[in-house]
Amino acid sequence: MKITANGISVNYTLDGPATAPIVTLSHSLAADLAMWDPQMKALTAKYRVLRYDTRGHGATDAPAGAYTLEQLAEDAKALLGALGIARTHWIGLSMGGMIGQTLALSSPGLFQSLALCDTSSRIPAEAKPLWQERIKTAEAQGMDSLVEPTIGRWFTAPFRDAHKDVVDPVRTRIRTTNPHGYAGCCAAIATLDLTDKISAIKAPTLIVVGEEDQGTPVAASRAIHGQIAGSQLEIIKSAAHLSNLEQPEEFTRIITSFLARVA
Numbered sequence: 001m002k003i004t005a006n007g008i009s010v011n012y013t014l015d016g017p018a019t020a021p022i023v024t025l026s027h028s029l030a031a032d033l034a035m036w037d038p039q040m041k042a043l044t045a046k047y048r049v050l051r052y053d054t055r056g057h058g059a060t061d062a063p064a065g066a067y068t069l070e071q072l073a074e075d076a077k078a079l080l081g082a083l084g085i086a087r088t089h090w091i092g093l094s095m096g097g098m099i100g101q102t103l104a105l106s107s108p109g110l111f112q113s114l115a116l117c118d119t120s121s122r123i124p125a126e127a128k129p130l131w132q133e134r135i136k137t138a139e140a141q142g143m144d145s146l147v148e149p150t151i152g153r154w155f156t157a158p159f160r161d162a163h164k165d166v167v168d169p170v171r172t173r174i175r176t177t178n179p180h181g182y183a184g185c186c187a188a189i190a191t192l193d194l195t196d197k198i199s200a201i202k203a204p205t206l207i208v209v210g211e212e213d214q215g216t217p218v219a220a221s222r223a224i225h226g227q228i229a230g231s232q233l234e235i236i237k238s239a240a241h242l243s244n245l246e247q248p249e250e251f252t253r254i255i256t257s258f259l260a261r262v263a
Contacts, residue, residue: 002059005078006071011059012052012079016044021112021263022088023047026076026096028118028242029185030143030150030174032058035093038248042256047263050088052079054095056181064180066187073103080110089259093117093244094216095185101194101224104201113262114201115255117208118241120220121195121227131190138179138186146182147174153215154241166245198227204262205231208254210239210246232258 002009013033023043027035033051043049053060055067055075076099080088089112092100097119104111123131137146151160151171160167205228209221218235225233234254239246 003079003082005082006075008055008061008063008075010052010055010061010075010079012050012083014048014050014083015040016046016048018048020046020048022050022085023259024050024052024076024080024085024088024090026052026090026092026099027054027057028094028096029189030057030146030177030182031170032173034058034169034173035242036244039244039252039255042252046256047089047259050080050083050085052076054099054185056178056184062178062181063184065184067184069098069102069188069192070106072099072185072188073106076103077107077110086110087112089113089115089263091115091117091255092119094119094241095189098189098192098194101198101201104203105194105197108200108202111203113204113206113259115206115208115258116221116224117251118210118213118216118221118243119224120192120216121198121224122220123190123192128190131186135183135186138183142179143175143177143182147171150174155246156212156238156240159238159240159246170242170245195223195227198224199229201228204258206254206258207231207233208243208251209233209235210241210243211235211237212240213243215241 056062097116
């Protein structure tokens with residue numbers, strides 16, 4: 001389904017019991033709302049689940065130019081408003097967690113709880129050139145050359161070898177991501193600098209990270225955990241960046257246990 005929010009057409013799905021509490025799922029860079037498929041059966045049993053394609057991704061509009069995290073957060077807020085959703089639980093992975101932190105700071109009343117998965121609160125100065133290089137590559141060459149390096153960061157080697165049924169669709173998603181949208185979101189991510197601000201977040205917060213996550217390592221999750229009072233940190237063994245796909249049962253167990261406690 002599509003709806004206009006913050007000046008763009010946003011693709012979304014809404015599943016689960018109509019009167020149940022709302023859970024909003026926000027995906028990673030170079031993905032789309034289908035990234036959350038392994039969690040949907042468990043979540044829709046008890047919750048009304050909103051998934052959406054972030055600006056520049058999937059079937060949502062992909063305007064050219066650099067985006068900001070504030071803009072991506074405003075997109076999400078406008079989508080919730082357009083759908084008449086006043087309060088939601090938020091589960092964001094990687095870029096989705098960055099959007100969640102940004103929105104929790106600007107509009108704290110929106111969130112009943114916050115799950116920040118395989119994400120970070122700051123891009124260190126030494127990593128910024130990496131993001132500029134990815135932007136240049138996407139704009140000049142398209143997405144093909146970004147596929148294998150990304151897959152190498154997102155999954156452990158044993159999983160890549162044993163689970164082509166999971167990994168190959170992710171390859172396709174990366175390859176078919178709009179280069180303008182990818183570059184726009186890379187520009188947003190490169191500016192991330194919230195570590196000193198997120199102590200203001202008061203919503204119940206869960207932090208989840210794959211033990212072998214290279215892109216947003218355990219140390220980044222520990223930094224978030226140290227800043228948000230009362231937050232819960234869970235480290236998933238034998239998982240890299242897309243922990244919800246590499247260890248779906250354990251990820252889903254952690255998420256649903258947290259929601260059952262805070263809902």
